[in-house]
Amino acid sequence: MRPLGGLGEIGKNMTMFECDGRIVVVDVGLRFPTPEMIGIDLVLPDFTSLVERAADIEAIVITHGHEDHLGALPWLLREIGARDAPPVYGGPLTMAMARAKLEEHKLRDVELIDLADGDEVDLGPFELELIHMTHSIPDASAVALRSELGTILVTGDYKFDQTPVDGEAADLSRLAALGAEGILLLCGDSTNADRLGFSPSESVVGPHLEEVFSRAEGRVIVTSFASNIHRVQQVIDAAAALGRKVALVGRSMRKNVAIGGQLGHIEVPDGLIVGPREIDDFPDHRMVIVSTGSQGEPLSALRRMAYRDHPQVKLHDGDTVVFSATPIPGNERAVGETIDRLYHIGCQVITTADAPIHASGHGYAEEIKLMLNLTKPRYVMPFHGDYRRIRLHAALAEAVGVDPERIFCAENGDVLELDARGARFGVPQPAGMLFVDGVDIGDVADAALRDRRMLSADGIFIVVATISEQDGKSVADPEVIFRGVPFLDEAGQLREEIQDLVETSLESAAKDGVREPSDLQQLLHDHLAALIWERLKHRPMVLPVVLEV
Numbered sequence: 001m002r003p004l005g006g007l008g009e010i011g012k013n014m015t016m017f018e019c020d021g022r023i024v025v026v027d028v029g030l031r032f033p034t035p036e037m038i039g040i041d042l043v044l045p046d047f048t049s050l051v052e053r054a055a056d057i058e059a060i061v062i063t064h065g066h067e068d069h070l071g072a073l074p075w076l077l078r079e080i081g082a083r084d085a086p087p088v089y090g091g092p093l094t095m096a097m098a099r100a101k102l103e104e105h106k107l108r109d110v111e112l113i114d115l116a117d118g119d120e121v122d123l124g125p126f127e128l129e130l131i132h133m134t135h136s137i138p139d140a141s142a143v144a145l146r147s148e149l150g151t152i153l154v155t156g157d158y159k160f161d162q163t164p165v166d167g168e169a170a171d172l173s174r175l176a177a178l179g180a181e182g183i184l185l186l187c188g189d190s191t192n193a194d195r196l197g198f199s200p201s202e203s204v205v206g207p208h209l210e211e212v213f214s215r216a217e218g219r220v221i222v223t224s225f226a227s228n229i230h231r232v233q234q235v236i237d238a239a240a241a242l243g244r245k246v247a248l249v250g251r252s253m254r255k256n257v258a259i260g261g262q263l264g265h266i267e268v269p270d271g272l273i274v275g276p277r278e279i280d281d282f283p284d285h286r287m288v289i290v291s292t293g294s295q296g297e298p299l300s301a302l303r304r305m306a307y308r309d310h311p312q313v314k315l316h317d318g319d320t321v322v323f324s325a326t327p328i329p330g331n332e333r334a335v336g337e338t339i340d341r342l343y344h345i346g347c348q349v350i351t352t353a354d355a356p357i358h359a360s361g362h363g364y365a366e367e368i369k370l371m372l373n374l375t376k377p378r379y380v381m382p383f384h385g386d387y388r389r390i391r392l393h394a395a396l397a398e399a400v401g402v403d404p405e406r407i408f409c410a411e412n413g414d415v416l417e418l419d420a421r422g423a424r425f426g427v428p429q430p431a432g433m434l435f436v437d438g439v440d441i442g443d444v445a446d447a448a449l450r451d452r453r454m455l456s457a458d459g460i461f462i463v464v465a466t467i468s469e470q471d472g473k474s475v476a477d478p479e480v481i482f483r484g485v486p487f488l489d490e491a492g493q494l495r496e497e498i499q500d501l502v503e504t505s506l507e508s509a510a511k512d513g514v515r516e517p518s519d520l521q522q523l524l525h526d527h528l529a530a531l532i533w534e535r536l537k538h539r540p541m542v543l544p545v546v547l548e549v
């Protein structure tokens, strides 16, 4: 088995399991770019090695509908080609969300197969079974893969919520039964390995939301993840209890509530929901707006409201904005900015620091221990976490009595070999990232990204030299254009120095018989970059253009 993403990081979960040359992939997730990744829209696990072996892939299994488990699926299938794509398995809501995504990418021929918990499916050398889990999206599953060697259990994201909103607790008895049969390898969620005790139930959030709503004199705007359908249900219930109408704002919010409604994961009283255009038809104290944008995402509805740029919702003082989510690491700044804009408008802002209006979807330390004790795995590989959380998960495994030699703290690309003799690390494979820039996929050494970083920090020099086709000598003054170069007060002087350097470089090149424009450009680039570094101690992009006349 080999993780391609999700270890040593939070996001882009993806793992391949191979037996007798046949592959099952569990999860195909993505990550959102960090601020240094200028102009990059999405980050994907590097699945090029899998694309090359597309014919060997028996199936893809998705544990749940979150972007960090499902989001890269269309990109992988696009590379493989819809016609050669393996079938994709998952719970009904997960597959409905996958279908909507593939639809956006016009990938209609892919076979998406709904699996009910407990169904058993033969996938070549493996047998697949999904086990119901609780998480911050309905229809989350653990994946059991049985082979001749034993059973591998991938928990996916989970918590052990004893009172979930839909009443469907995680299938503890099935996990225990699998543990009694014997689990060879457990790959478990590490996200909250650093939090002590048990996570609070999702059900505790509802009453606190209702209390916050009841204190608000004007409109209430609640933001949370659109996929957290049970949270939206609790907002709807609290609004209904207080006689407020609900408007859903943001495309993904409306889409997920529609899909969740069709599959029976959310129940809305008749007449409760009104369209975004009808918001102003109701008095402020009769309205709750549920919005996307809990992470401060640039184009989200809440962000646009905060910047007074939303077509339907104009915020004003007296409005209360409730953040029923916590920022994912990396998003704190964008969330902070959004909150400050809301205060500027005069809104009241309530976050998880003010009231318990959020519950994490990931189990805490005691739940991780419970999983280990229920399943009694022979080997453990902590999944879904940065290195710190993976280590903490390993310590929890040791604490419940797993032999430290049977705990594998791995990173992306590591290969774990399992056979009758045991388990050990094999030769690691390269594991990088792919970047999505608009609609194109590039690799990790993506030149565009480097160029953008360079341009944003140090600007650009363009130098146009005109040479004679006959003897390669410069026939006109070189033109020097620069933009965005910092500390360039002595521009005039540097411009002359650059022109002189171009002339002398071209002269000596002509003497050495260097005549190809591409060679000359390379040579000019090296000389100019050295001069500019010498003078400015910056490395702007240097773009020499050699024209022959």
Ligand SMILES: [Zn+2]
Pocket: 013, 066, 068, 069, 157, 384
């Ligand atoms: Zn996740």
Ligand SMILES: [Zn+2]
Pocket: 064, 066, 135, 136, 157, 361
């Ligand atoms: Zn998740």
